[in-house]
Structures are given as structure tokens and as C-alpha cells.
Amino acid sequence: MKATDRLAGIRCSSATFLYMGGMGEMRAVRTIAIGTVVATLMLTTMATQAEVLMGINYHATLGDIKRLYPNATYEKLKPAWLTEEDAFIKISGVGLGGTLRVAFTDLRPAAKRLLAKEKDSSAYKKIAAQKDDDALTVEWVRLTYTAPVTLDTFKKRYGSPGKCEHDESFAFECEWPNRALTASMSADGKIIGSVATGFTLSEKQMGYTLKGEKIPPWLSPARNNLSEEDLMKKEYDTALESAIHDLERAGIDLNGPINDQFDKSIRFFAQEAIKQGLVDKVGDIAASRSALQNAKAQMLQQYGK
Structure with a gap:
């Protein structure tokens, strides 16, 4: 098995599971990159084809976001759920229309563990040595609005929500499953304070395409027969x-x-x-x-x- 195959892709969407034992592979390594000019051109022509928040695509790096918002302020947060393979960054600044909080995946810890077993792996060494701007890739995005947005405004753009209910902390939320969007609502259900996206399958595929990378098997239309x-x-x-x-x-x-x-x-x-x-x-x-x-x-x- 190739070194890059050992970090197997694990970002998915939809069904019902439960407890299943066993130890498996880790997440996919990104190996191919394209020039900034070409990537920017693709972003310009494809961004309107999917619902992304503030132009931040799935699989984009922290460096990509910094190039998109060079004058923003970036602050690392440490919520209770954060693991060594995650990062959570608050992005704020004039002109954003709100505050962004972006969850990232970090492959470096997994690469370092695998390096302990395969010390001569150049692929693992390259990943383990990356800086945050290259190592952190977008998993999901939340935007908290500066000015309140009405549910009617969202309905005009996205249609009626699939469901509205209280979550486990009793906060009221509305979801648009076909858009992978979840909005945090006011108590009366009329005002949206923030919205988060976990990205649809097509958006995830686009994230790899925008970077000139091959779509991994677990995101292919056939999902590699899994x-x-x-x-x-x-x-x-x-x-x-x-x-x-x-x-x-x-x-x-x-x-x-x-x-x-x-x-x-x-x-x-x-x-x-x-x-x-x-x-x-x-x-x-x-x-x-x-x-x-x-x-x-x-x-x-x-x-x-």
C-alpha cells in the first residue's frame, strides 16, 4: 500500500449507524496543487454553482482563506470538542458582514504517528512538516451575522427549511438538508442569528476540483462501491x-x-x-x-x- 493511501479519506454525508468496532485508516493526503492564478479563476467561475459561505469552499486551506481575506483578524479558539487533529479559527474584520468560525482538519498528527512506523516515508515527512496555512483544510463553516437576518429572507433564497426544532441544548434551529445548511434561530423562529454549512457532496467534490486535485474515491459519485x-x-x-x-x-x-x-x-x-x-x-x-x-x-x- 502506498504511503499516501494510508491516510484514507473520511469526510462523508447521510444514513444511520451505531457502535462498530475495529481500527481503520486515516484521512486522505492531498498531493497535487495548481497555480494561484488558475485556482482564483476557477473560484470566480464556479463559486456560484454551490452554496458556500463567504466564498470558503470545502478542502480550502487556511492559506487560501487568508488570500481571500488578507486584512481579516484570525484567532485560534479551543472549544471543548477540539482534538489534536482539528483546529477552530475565528475570522473577523470590516466588510465580512459578520464573524466567521471555521473548523479545520489537521493531518499532521496522523502523519507523525505513521512516520514512527515508516521513518523513510517522504510523503509523511512532507505532511508532518507543513505550516498551518498549508496543513489546515476546511471541514465546516459558521457565519454569525452582524445584523439579524429574517427567516423569510432565507426562504426566498433556499426555500422552506426541511425541519425546525430544538437541538440538545434547547436552542432553536432550522435545517435545509439539501443545502447542508443549519441556521440558529431566535426563540420565536423568525430571526436567524447564525448559519453553518457542512457542505453537500457536490460542494465537497468541487473543493478538490478547485485545487486541481483528483476527487477521492469516498467522494466519487459511485463512492467506490462503498x-x-x-x-x-x-x-x-x-x-x-x-x-x-x-x-x-x-x-x-x-x-x-x-x-x-x-x-x-x-x-x-x-x-x-x-x-x-x-x-x-x-x-x-x-x-x-x-x-x-x-x-x-x-x-x-x-x-x-
Whole structure:
């Protein structure tokens, strides 16, 4: 297997999953780039073909955004959910019409772990040595408006929302699933304070096309003949690998009875997640991630050194 294939793609969208064991591959390595002039031209001609917020496309780098908004202020945030393979940056400035918060994927930690096993891999070395501007790639975007926007304004552009309901924190939200948009609403459901996009399949494909890169198999129309269950299992495997890495780093040896306990703990918290109304879908395995986080916390409290 090629070195670049070991960081396998895990960004997906839609279905129902649950707890599935196993350790899998990591996310895809981007290897081909095109000139800035060509990329800018493609952005100009293709940006209107998909719903993106403030021109920020899926798979764009932090450097791409800085070139788009060179006078903006960039601030790294550290929300509770942040892992070593994520970054979350607040972008503000005159003319943006609001404040952007962008979630990024960072492949460097995975590349460094794989380098420990394959020390001669030039591909891993290149990724591990990247700076933030090249290493961080866009996963999702949220825009908080400076001035309130009415739901009627959104309806004129996107149509009626697919559903409106309270989330787990009882904040009121409306979703446009076919646009991958979620809006945070006022209590009366008339005003939109912020909107987030997780990107549709076509937008994700476009993100690679804009950078002159080959669309990875997991984003191809045929999805490389993988079922949605297989795609979610790949995503779960990545989350599990990260949890195991954190536990081992804390001095916990996941062998024998301790591994069995960890497995039972994951299953228990998976059922608890379901009772709380969390579900798994391609691109957002919320129930499984909650189960893994709670199981990891329990193990750290009991066995962490």
C-alpha cells in the first residue's frame, strides 16, 4: 500500500449507524496543487454553482482563506470538542458582514504517528512538516451575522427549511438538508442569528476540483462501491484510533481485561447516546463519537497515570 493511501479519506454525508468496532485508516493526503492564478479563476467561475459561505469552499486551506481575506483578524479558539487533529479559527474584520468560525482538519498528527512506523516515508515527512496555512483544510463553516437576518429572507433564497426544532441544548434551529445548511434561530423562529454549512457532496467534490486535485474515491459519485454503513465504519475507525492513541498516551495499556472494559463502556455509552436522541449519519457519527468520548473519559479517570 502506498504511503499516501494510508491516510484514507473520511469526510462523508447521510444514513444511520451505531457502535462498530475495529481500527481503520486515516484521512486522505492531498498531493497535487495548481497555480494561484488558475485556482482564483476557477473560484470566480464556479463559486456560484454551490452554496458556500463567504466564498470558503470545502478542502480550502487556511492559506487560501487568508488570500481571500488578507486584512481579516484570525484567532485560534479551543472549544471543548477540539482534538489534536482539528483546529477552530475565528475570522473577523470590516466588510465580512459578520464573524466567521471555521473548523479545520489537521493531518499532521496522523502523519507523525505513521512516520514512527515508516521513518523513510517522504510523503509523511512532507505532511508532518507543513505550516498551518498549508496543513489546515476546511471541514465546516459558521457565519454569525452582524445584523439579524429574517427567516423569510432565507426562504426566498433556499426555500422552506426541511425541519425546525430544538437541538440538545434547547436552542432553536432550522435545517435545509439539501443545502447542508443549519441556521440558529431566535426563540420565536423568525430571526436567524447564525448559519453553518457542512457542505453537500457536490460542494465537497468541487473543493478538490478547485485545487486541481483528483476527487477521492469516498467522494466519487459511485463512492467506490462503498455502502453508507462502510463509510460510517471508516469514520468510526478513525475516531476509535484517536481515542486509543489518547489512552495509550495517558499510560493505559489496552490489553486483556482493560480492553474488554473499554469495549463494554463504549457499548453502554452508545445506548445512552441513543436515549438522548443522538444518531449517526455519514459525515456526523454523533452517537458513536459521544460514546467514545464518554468511554475514554471513564477510562482516563479510572486508569490514567
